[in-house]
Amino acid sequence: MADxxxxxxxxxxxxxxxxxxxxxACVDQLSGLHGPKGKPCPARPWVCLLCPLAVFAPRHAVNLLRLKAFFSRQWQQMPAGQFMAVFGPYATRIQQVLDRFDPALLTEAAAHVGNEDEELPLRPEESTA
Structure with missing residues (x-):
């Protein structure tokens, strides 16, 4: 808290x-780490994975699993080098975050993941369809 x-x-x-x-959860969405100070953060959902202001809680498990499924779909459609350049650090970090959660929680959360782009706040150009 003090830090x-x-x-x-x-x-x-x-x-x-x-x-x-x-x-x-974001410590301060208006801090301007990824955009102008005083404005809501414009970063894509995966950017939170590397952001020092992000706090991951068990209640985020479903959306984290949705994002992991998105990375899997991107991996299947992109050349490996391109995927690693764009998503590599985020794909690595998401597993580190998920490893902190109880496996039973992840099993329950996985039941709510449909593995579809519509589950994510994506821009049209980010679609895997």
């Missing part, structure tokens, strides 16, 4: 889900 300069109210918002974005 992130969070007060009790901000911590309660993180724990309570009020600061959730697609794959994580």
């Amino acid at each position: 992130l300069k969070l007060d009790d109210a901000a911590m309660a918002e993180l724990v309570g889900g009020q600061r959730d974005v697609f794959t994580a």
Whole structure:
């Protein structure tokens, strides 16, 4: 809490889900790490995986698994070098995040993953279809 300069109210918002974005909770969405300060972060959902402001909780497991499935679909349609250049660090990190969760939770969360692009907030050019 001290390292992130969070007060009790901000911590309660993180724990309570009020600061959730697609794959994580964000310590400060208006901090400007990936966009102008004072504006909501414009980063793509996978960018949170490497962001120091992201906090991953078990409630994010379904969306993290959806994102992992997206990476799998991208891997199947992109040349390996291109995939690694674009998604490699995120694909590695997502497994590290998921490894922290209880396997039973991941099994339950996986039942809610349809492995379709519609499950993700994608731009048209990011589609795997």
